[in-house]
Amino acid sequence: MSEIAAPAGFTFRQYLICLSGVVWREGLRFLHQRERFIxxxxxPLVWLFIFAAGFRQVLGVSIIPPYETYxxxxxxxxxxxxxxxxxxxxxxxxxxxxxxxxxxNMRMLLVSPFPRWFLLGSKLLAGVAVSILQVYAFLLIAYFWEIEPPTKWGYLTVLPALALSGLMLGALGMLLSSLIKQLENFAGVMNFxxxxxxxxxxxxxxLWRVKESSPWLYYVCEVNPFTHAVELIRFAFYEKVAWTSLAIVFAYTSAFLVAAILAYDPARGMLMRRGG
Amino acid sequence: MTPALAIRNVSHSYGARKALDDVSFSVPPGSFTMLLGLNGAGKSTLFSLVTRLYAARHGEIEIFGHNIMREPGAALRRLGVVFQARTLDLELSVMQNLLYHAALHGVGPIEARRLGQAALARAGLAERAKDKARALSGGQMRRVEIARALLHEPRLLLLDEPTVGLDIKARADLLALVRELVQEKRLGVLWATHLIDEIADDDQVVILHQGRVLATDRAQAIVVAQGAANIGEAFTRVTGVAQEKLSA
Incomplete structure (x- = not known):
């Protein structure tokens, strides 16, 4: 009970306890928010069942990698x-x-004595884990719509791609969260x-179709990190690696992560400037 | 003796507006210190600096001798906080809230459950462990937040206007609980408030007004020094603000 008795740092086990605690809480919250899951x-199912069905006749897709047939x-x-x-x-x-x-609640997290990058990283991993669960739930339903990888291995090979793209998009979200002041701004996040x-x-x-209609838009798509997350997943689902997309997603992930951690750093962060 | 909390020459601005101006005071271990000030006096800014939400750029903040900017881990693990905003996760059970907090301090679930039970028993809420936090009253939530803040056995407890929104009985219970903790566990407590009637004669009082510390001493001593009848009148003399503003 003495303050002198408290050791200087945390053990590896304690880091694991902290990480699993954050993931566990995110999982519990997710289970309690059924509307969010539904x-x-x-x-995506609306897009799949309605949009895709409607556009099937309009948009023909030629054979492009990773697909080997129409x-x-x-x-x-x-x-x-x-x-x-x-x-x-x-x-x-x-x-x-x-x-x-x-x-x-965020203040509860940030007042923890663990290093801040570790806390934010744990929070990020927890979000990624939840997003991967959602994707597999979607794939289960899509399976009955005859959307499946060429072999069952595709379900496994897509997992690392989902982990990396989830990290990238989660880190982007975290960066934005340090900049958004109020809840209502989520509408802005949707639009922008x-x-x-x-x-x-x-x-x-x-993208070749986009290029035909607007070269300018094509370049926008090419630098859009989301394009590369999609391609990474598309190829991984077909047991292939989209190397360029992998490199780009990796680079964006690192950049977003560093920026998010800096934004939440009390000494430099945006939190202070706003007085929020 | 190393103070539980030492604040030296701390200033902080939001843009051009100066929220804290050269603030210095300390909280000894085993003492109950009241940070008394009106809304907007700078109490919450000070709490944000001590909990390292913002960087303390001007001045020094130490918790048991550990500088909050240079050794944040060592400082924060000796600190328990009850924020002004309610921070329980309403969807989770009381015990789940405690387990989450314990994990944030590197305490595993088995040990945390034991500590959690003990902390809830002390707060008189042992049988509510499995209830959802949403089911608790305002006063009970606060008591759970205090139990939670003490779970990792910190030696300094910060409470930011913890009685706001509570009825008279819940306020008195909460205050009694924290005073007991100071006695029993020799906790250093910093309790921010704008309510005069929460102050006892023996409490250390820090009067914060418009970002500046105008007086710091035992409540009784401040009253005597100001030639006032009570601490409310003393506050008025020190700050020039009508006393009614302190009882709302």
Whole structure:
């Protein structure tokens, strides 16, 4: 009970306890928020069952890697929808961080004696774990719609891709959460982050089609990190590696992570400047 | 003796507005210190600096001799905080809230459950462990927050206007609970308030007004020094603010 008795640092085991505690809480919260789970599932399914079915006749997709035959439009957009689940989840975690900060929960996290980068990293991993659960729930339903990888191994090979893209989108969300002051601004996030990222990407149409209609838009899509998250997932689902996309997603992930940790650093962060 | 909390020459600004201006005082171990000030006096800013939400750029803050900026880990593990905003996760049970907090301090679930039971028993809420936090009254939530803040056995407890929104009985219970903790565990407590009637004669009092410390001493001594009848009148003399503003 003496302050002198407290050891100077934490053991590896204690780091694990902290990480698992944060993941456990995120999981519990997720289980308690059934609406969040259902809407996370319904959103891509609407795109799959309605949008894709309607556009099947309009948008033909020629044979492009990783596909070796003509594929149905539903099959083409499935990886984009997996990434969309993660995009929404990343932004929603950021929303929950704004909410947490308003409610004081974020302060509870930040007043923990563990290093701040570790706390934010734990929070991020917890969000990624939840997003991967959502994606697999989506894949289960999509399976009955005959959207499946060429072999069952695809379900496994897509996992590292989902982990990395989840990290990238989660880190982007975390960075945004340090900049957003109020909950209402989530509508702004929808308009200025989610929709542009989703539409200016290869999620709904192959980029060669975009290039035909607008070279300018094509370049926007090419630098859009979301495009590369989609391609990384698309290839991994087909047991292949999109090396360029992997490198780009990795680079964006690192950049977003560093920026998010700096933004939450009390000495430099944005928190202070706002007085929030 | 190393103070539980030492604040030396701390200033802080939001842009052009100076929220804290050269603030210095200390909280000895085993003492109950009241940080008395109106809303907007700078109490919450000070708490944000001590809990390292913002960087203390001007001045020094130490918790049991550990500088909050240079050794944040060592400082924060000796600190328990009850924030002004409610910070329980309403969807989770009382015990789940405690376990989460314990994990944030590197305490595993088995040990945390034992500590949690003991802390809840002390707060008189042992049988509410499995209830959802949402089911508790305002006063009970505060008591759980105090139990939670003490779970990792800190030696300094910070409370930011903990009685706001509570009825008279819940306020008195909460105050009694914390005073007991000071006695029994020799905790150093810093209790921010704008309510005069929470102050006892023997409490250390720090009067914070418009970001500056105007008086710091035992309540009784401040009253005597100001030639006032009570601490409310003393506050008025020190700050020039009508006393009614302190009882709202």
């Amino acid at each position: 809407s996370a599932l319904v959103r 594929v149905l439009y539903e099959v083409y957009i499935a990886p984009g929808l997996m990434a969309m689940i993660q995009l929404f989840n990343g932004m929603q975690s950021s929303l929950s961080m704004v909410y947490d900060r308003e409610m004081g 982050v989610i929709f542009p990222m989703f539409f200016a990407s290869s999620a709904l149409y192959p």
